[in-house]
Amino acid sequence: MAGLLIVYHSRTGGTRRMAEAAARGAAAEAAPARLLPAEAAGPGDLLAAGGYLFAAPENLAALSGAMKEFFDRCYYPVLDRLNGRPYARMVCAGSDGQGALRQMARIATGWRLREVAAPVLVCTAAQAPEAILAEKHLPAEELRRCEELGAALAAGLAMGIF
Template sequence: MTRLLILYHSRTGGTAAMAQAAFEAAEPEARTRLLRAEAAGPDDLLAAEGYLFAAPENLAALSGPMKDLFDRCYYPLLDRVQGRPFALMVCAGTDGQGAIRQMRRIATGWRLREVAEPVLILTGAQTPEAILAPKHLSPTQLAPCRELGAAMAAGLSLGIF
């Protein structure tokens, strides 16, 4: 059975909900592992055949713990994961494009192959209170995450990716 790794970072729960929704949809199709970025290392990525990266955008960039994962794993994985499929999910207040660009650049460095358009969920949070508040995403907001998780798992299982 193929292996999909969903790696995520979440501080206020929005990205965690996105990753969980993708995981639940992917699990029946492929052996899927859901892992926080802080707990992951090169061996976890080497054991998977495809990746779904999920992170919040902080200050127009990728969140620190997700960036740290890429920093810690970059050299150990260089020339060892090229060609593997990946997709992205980002939770942001009103933009999200900075985090998407940054993750795409890192994936390009690893020579990964993007197989789906990113899922971007905008919460509209702009005030310090709203930014720091726990995020509760609606079923409608989470639907694209479920679709992406299912598509990644099916693509891996069928050998499309």
Template sequence: MAQAARAGAETEADVNTRLLAADDAGVNDVLAADGYLFATPENLAAMAGRMKDFFDRTYYPVLDRINGRPYASLICAGSDGTNAARQIARIATGWRLRPVAEPLIICTHAQTPEVILAPKQIGAADLASCRDLGAALAAGLAGGIF
């Protein structure tokens, strides 16, 4: 999903994109970006622990330094995804970021241990939605809309 969103963003020639794993992203990356697309699986009705760790490590060092920047979110969920989206929105509100799209929640319907643990295959239509979100965010940044 994140790779599809990046591919969509890269269609905008005037925007530089970076795809970073939560473990690899830090304060300088947050400060250097003009906009954000946060992507996470929902685990146990919450954002993934690695994403939570990213926010824990970067929240206070960038507070009041990124106000007004645009963001959107991608959630891969087994059944719902709304709690992870809500968590990201609360953090983004604290950072005073500006939401530019509703959270995009892709549901895999993984409900049994076997299906939860199996690699997920995201369908073409859902990947197209991810690409569209990346493209829209990039176009808004390039056009000065955000």
């Protein structure tokens, strides 16, 4: 059974913590899941998975460069080969996060993926340069939302719902 692939990029730890929480949620369902940083994930990983959870920070009102590079690198090699597979999104942002969410949704639309859960957006309210560059430690309730999303996606894949 093809499992969940969680691809993330994180510069200051917030998105990594979100992705790790989602992976813990998937593991609690005893469902197959792989957690990969965007730099290590490739077309073969996408093709081998049954569904996806993409997690990235928002940088300068857009998707982080490393996550965008993952999508750029993988886009054409898997085009028309992922149609209909389920996905969800998570963003860690200092303010609204909408730019990164929109970019991921547009890419997923091009791949003809099917969004099966509302995105998780965690706003850190980091606005000053020191706060933006600081290591992020997210509240337990926010990480719980990420864990629940990972569990729901993994369980849905394992049960054949998606």
